[in-house]
Amino acid sequence: MNRKPIFDLVRRLLGRSFRQSEVEALDQAIDRSSEVLSQDRVPPVPICRIGEAGIQLIKSFEGCARLRRDGMIEAYPDPGTGGAPWTIGWGATGPGIGPDTVWTKEECDARLEADLERYAVEVSAAIGDASTTQGQFDALVSFHYNTGAIRRATLTRLHRAGRFDEAAQEFARWKHAGGKVLKGLVRRRAAEARIYRS
Numbered sequence: 312m313n314r315k316p317i318f319d320l321v322r323r324l325l326g327r328s329f330r331q332s333e334v335e336a337l338d339q340a341i342d343r344s345s346e347v348l349s350q351d352r353v354p355p356v357p358i359c360r361i362g363e364a365g366i367q368l369i370k371s372f373e374g375c376a377r378l379r380r381d382g383m384i385e386a387y388p389d390p391g392t393g394g395a396p397w398t399i400g401w402g403a404t405g406p407g408i409g410p411d412t413v414w415t416k417e418e419c420d421a422r423l424e425a426d427l428e429r430y431a432v433e434v435s436a437a438i439g440d441a442s443t444t445q446g447q448f449d450a451l452v453s454f455h456y457n458t459g460a461i462r463r464a465t466l467t468r469l470h471r472a473g474r475f476d477e478a479a480q481e482f483a484r485w486k487h488a489g490g491k492v493l494k495g496l497v498r499r500r501a502a503e504a505r506i507y508r509s
Contacts, residue, residue: 314341359435361427364506365449369427369456372499373402375419384419386412390495391488401426402456430456437461441471450482450507457499458485479504 321337322328329337361369377385377399386399386408396404399412400419403426414422434451443451447470455461466481482500486492 314338317341359431361431361452362445362449364446365452366427368449368453368502368506369423370401372453372457372495372502373400375400375416379413383413383415386410389488391491391493393489426456427452434461437467438471442473443470444509446506446509447475450503453499453503453506454482454485457496460485475507479507482507 318329318334318337375384377387379385384400386397388394388410389396389398397408397410397412398404399408399414401423403419403422430452431448434448434455437455438448438451451461451467451470454464454466458464461467464481464485466478469475469478469481482504483497485500486496488496
């Protein structure tokens, strides 16, 4: 750090030169301030990619279902509603996916990869600079991938506040689809909570 501008300013304010004891005292004060500032300004390193454990968790619950005899994969209705939103591959939903949608396995894998990148960015934005382990991040991405609720969920607010035990308990609340409790969602939320706590 170039200290000359600081010394020049203080010298002008005093209207005189420094005594040696003043130079040493000012040097020590600048050193202490620099140490505090460098500690305060170290930004947390955000996790922006889902880890392998998170990917495997999502794949185990989503499954690449509805494989046809010709090797193609077809869309299926939402288990909670029996209709929309239609899903294909590793849990992909959205515009253009309906009862007649058919993809190759490669298309399913490519869509999963693109979706995971997008969901990871959204989770990262929602949790901000909160202290987060890879296991917590993976669980949050899996949760968001399935619910789309990372911005409004109480568990996100609790995570940002560092109340991790309470946040882990919140996963279990998200077990309904179509107004019913689904066993698959109960199992998924329990698995997400386990990874979150790991």
